[in-house]
Every structure is written in structure tokens, then in C-alpha cells.
């Protein structure tokens with residue numbers, strides 16, 4: 001079968017002409033792999049811009065000065081493609097039409113404006129995506145930028161020279177990275193986001209520690225407001241007006257409100273566009289025309305947690321599927337593309353945060369019976385110097401325990417936890433698998449019970465009914481609430497929106513049971529969840545029927561409700577110290 005993977009066939013004797021549209025993440029990977037498996041293929045890479053194979057993920061760090069040599073982003077040049085790979089990389093050549101019947105593309109050479117045709121046996125599309133530019137007044141003014149490629153980066157670097165005040169519109173990954181980097185450059189930065197939190201695909205309590213870290217570093221947040229217009233003066237930007245009428249002075253505006261997949265070439269050629277707006281693909285990244293492949297930001301992937309076909313505009317999957325498509329086009333054989341899990345991580349000053357799979361909000365919106373457990377801990381053994389705070393949120397399916405996703409935020413060790421969960425999800429693991437993982441441990445690296453183990457234990461206890469969890473933002477007004485912390489801790493971090501909570505220290509609980517009503521649904525809380533678990537087990541064995549542990553306890557509740565409560569009235573804590581000294585065993 002031509003599509004089955006045959007190791008012996010990963011080297012072809014045929015001489016196909018393989019044309020590739022787009023010469024960066026997916027396209028360059030496809031070209032290089034095609035050559036490695038087929039020395040005889042004729043391979044031409046078309047790139048409408050001036051650079052092929054550059055590291056677009058590194059662009060913000062050149063702008064901020066962390067990467068000091070711009071040219072380090074230029075991973076391969078047309079010369080390297082020609083000399084090492086015998087691949088023709090034609091820069092400033094744009095493919096403008098596909099004739100699927102004649103198996104031919106029409107190309108525009110932007111240097112000469114010449115149009116010409118090129119025939120193919122196999123065609124690979126990796127045209128990427130284009131930053132969305134909101135249709136507001138002033139958006140074309142000098143000083144207003146988007147960031148996608150080297151040219152954009154160079155323009156921003158030029159604009160930076162005169163700039164003092166920047167407004168970054170849109171607080172996704174690129175917006176966050178740029179807010180940080182512009183701040184590193186000494187600009188006064190405001191980050192504007194239409195949703196009520198940055199990184200809108202995170203659950204709120206995971207975004208909140210980032211909010212605080214960003215504000216601590218002097219970047220102003222304007223949440224829940226969109227961009228209404230851009231004001232100009234003297235031929236450049238002078239400010240922005242937000243949807244609530246607020247005006248912010250600015251001499252540099254970066255628009256990072258998302259990207260639109262470049263699918264018009266494919267759509268005009270009659271290729272099927274999927275429900276998520278990307279080019280529909282099969283297991284081998286073939287489009288509805290088996291001689292045409294699509295990868296990267298413009299393509300659809302099977303999203304593992306739900307099985308839906310979705311766009312996943314991230315670099316890793318573009319590179320890996322580019323490689324796959326390159327091989328399949330060159331040999332007719334490849335291993336099928338695995339599902340995408342949307343694993344992503346971002347840094348904001350001293351914190352990192354990331355997600356794999358579904359947030360709780362997204363899982364429930366997808367109709368899944370999802371539950372979640374929070375753990376507030378350290379990135380390595382608490383007693384070893386340098387232990388940094390880390391919070392994990394594990395999302396899993398009720399009944400089956402299938403892991404649906406995880407989010408992580410903290411000052412260190414975030415990427416490691418995300419990657420473990422990504423691996424587990426790739427292998428279709430459940431919380432029992434996570435609880436049993438034999439992870440590397442010595443005090444400088446982790447804990448004997450890693451935060452991921454602790455999250456899995458909490459999830460197991462939840463599903464086993466040993467310690468049922470409720471979510472941090474739950475309305476507690478109808479519950480009897482017991483807070484088992486030391487009184488001094490309550491002053492430092494009150495239990496948000498629970499003025500009726502009764503404070504009984506864990507160590508006194510057995511002696512003061514008579515102060516509580518065992519017939520009432522009861523929620524137990526502490527600082528981060530551990531003492532509440534111990535308390536819950538005491539109550540459960542003393543006649544209390546309906547008991548819940550507030551997942552992530554006062555810390556996560558504070559994060560979850562802080563912005564909702566109109567802010568500023570409540571204590572703002574950093575990720576708190578976990579209750580490691582009480583007992584580590586769950």
C-alpha cells in the first residue's frame with residue numbers, strides 16, 4: 001500500500017518534482033526531509049518574502065536584546081539549500097495559483113514582476129498565517145506594527161529607536177513575549193486584552209499569577225477592553241483609544257490579536273477547508289487532493305483530547321508534520337501524523353506558564369465530564385536552596401480518569417511538568433499512569449513526590465470519593481465552610497468571598513467537631529489544599545456526609561476570584577509557600 005509505512009521504502013528511486021509553498025517552519029522541514037530520503041527528486045521551495053528557514057519564535061528576543069545577533073535567527077539561506085541539499089529556494093517568489101488538473105502552479109517573481117508556471121508531481125503547502133489587523137482608525141499609521149517575520153522585526157527595531165511608550169494589543173503568546181521584551185528595552189508598556197485575563201485559553205487562576213508578575217515588573221494591564229482606534233500626530237502614532245473610551249499615550253503600537261491562516265491559495269484551487277478554517281488534511285497531511293499536502297499554521301490537525309480537526313498554530317507541529325509530508329511526497333510512505341495536543345509555554349519576566357490539552361473551561365465547553373485538581377508546590381525539594389513556587393492544574397475525565405489537559409505556572413520547572421503531561425497524553429495515559437510515573441529525582445531536581453504525582457494523587461482521591469474536589473471559584477455561600485489554617489494566615493490571605501468560613505485550626509479540629517453541623521454540605525479549605533485534605537478525612541470519619549476539598553484552597557481561590565471581585569480589596573499574594581512541612585503524604 002502506498003501510504004503504509006515501510007522502513008525499506010524510506011529512500012526512493014523515483015524522480016518526482018516536489019514544489020513547496022512557504023520556506024519557513026513547515027516548508028523548510030519538508031524540503032530538507034524530502035531530500036534526505038530522495039536524492040533524485042527535483043525540489044523547489046517558493047518563499048514570497050526575503051528569508052527562508054528563519055527562527056520566527058526568536059523574533060521577540062532579538063527585539064528585546066536577549067539575542068544579540070540578529071543573523072543567528074537565519075537558520076538556512078538559499079545558498080545553503082542549494083549547496084548542501086541541492087534544493088532551489090526561490091525567495092521573493094510567490095505562488096499565486098494552483099492548476100490541479102495540469103498539476104502546475106503559477107508563480108510571481110516579485111523582483112521582476114514576471115509570471116511563470118512550474119509543474120509538480122507533489123505539492124506541499126506551508127503558507128503559514130497572517131497577523132490579524134483590526135479594522136480601526138489609524139491602524140496604518142507609522143509606528144503600528146505586527147510581528148511575523150524578519151522584515152517586521154527589522155521595522156520594529158527601527159521604530160524602537162524613537163519610542164518611549166508602547167501599547168501591546170492582545171495578550172496571547174506573542175503579546176506577552178513582546179510586552180516583556182519592550183519592557184526590557186526600557187519602554188513604558190501597557191498590555192491591552194479584550195478578555196478579562198491574559199492568555200484567554202488558560203483557566204483564570206492560572207493566568208492570575210502571571211498578571212501579578214507582569215504588573216510587578218511595571219507593565220500595565222488593561223483587561224476587558226478592546227482597541228477602538230489609534231490616534232496619530234505629526235505623522236506617527238500618538239496614542240490608542242480603548243473600547244471604554246480610555247486613552248493611552250503611545251508612540252509604538254504592536255498588534256498581536258491573533259493570526260488568520262493563509263488558505264486562499266488552497267481554497268481557490270478547490271481544496272477542502274475544514275470547519276476550523278484550516279486546510280483539511282488526512283493522516284499523512286494530504287489535502288482533499290492526494291498529490292497536495294498541507295502543514296503548519298494553515299493546516300488542520302486531529303486535536304488529541306477531543307478528536308476534532310483543528311488548527312494548531314505552533315512551531316513544533318509545523319516542523320514535525322513538514323518533515324512527515326516531505327518524506328511522504330518524496331517516497332509515498334511515512335508514519336501517520338500523531339494527534340496534536342497544543343502543548344505551549346510562555347515566559348513573562350520571572351514566571352513561566354503553559355498548557356497542554358484542554359483547560360477545564362474548554363473541556364466543559366466541549367461537553368466532556370471534566371474535573372480538575374490543583375497543586376501548589378515547589379519545582380524541587382522545598383528544603384533544597386532555590387526552591388521556586390509552582391502550581392499545577394490537572395484536568396481529567398470523570399469516571400475514566402483520562403488526562404484531558406494540564407496547566408502549569410511558576411518560577412521554575414514549568415516546562416518539565418508540561419512535557420511530562422504531553423508525553424502521558426500522547427500515550428493516552430490516565431491519572432493512575434501519572435501517579436505511577438517513575439520520574440527522576442534528587443533534591444536539586446525535583447521531589448520524591450513530584451507536584452505531578454501530587455496532582456494525580458489528588459485526582460485519584462477525588463475520583464475515589466476519598467476527598468471530593470470543588471473548584472476554586474465555586475460559590476460557597478450555601479456551604480458550611482471550615483478553614484483549618486492558623487489564624488495569622490487568614491490575615492495574610494483571607495478566604496475570598498467566604499466571610500462565613502469558620503476558622504478551626506487543623507490540630508484542634510477533633511476537639512471542636514461539636515461546633516460544626518455534620519448534616520450540612522461542608523467545604524474544607526486551608527492555604528493550598530493539603531491540610532484541608534487531612535481535615536476532610538477527619539470529618540469524613542466523624543459522621544460528616546457531604547464533604548468537599550476546595551481545590552488549591554485559599555491560594556487558588558484568590559487567584560480565581562481576584563479580578564472578578566473588582567480587585568484591589570483583597571490581599572494580593574504571590575504563589576504561596578505550600579504546606580510542605582505539615583505532611584507530604586496524601
Ligand SMILES: Cc1cc2nc3c(=O)[nH]c(=O)nc-3n(C[C@H](O)[C@H](O)[C@H](O)COP(=O)(O)OP(=O)(O)OC[C@H]3O[C@@H](n4cnc5c(N)ncnc54)[C@H](O)[C@@H]3O)c2cc1C
Nearest residue numbers: 022024025026048057094095127128296297313314315318
Ligand atoms: C513572533 C513569533 C513567535 C512565535 N513563538 C513561538 C513559540 O515560542 N513556540 C511555538 O510553538 N510557536 C511559536 N510561533 C508560531 C510558529 O512560528 C508558527 O506556528 C510556525 O512558524 C508555523 O509554520 P508555517 O510553516 O505554517 O508558517 P511560517 O513559518 O510562517 O512560514 C510560512 C511562509 O510561507 C510564506 N508564504 C505564504 N504564502 C506564500 C505563497 N503563496 N507563496 C510563497 N510563499 C508563501 C510566508 O511568507 C511565510 O514565510 C511564533 C510565531 C511568531 C510570529
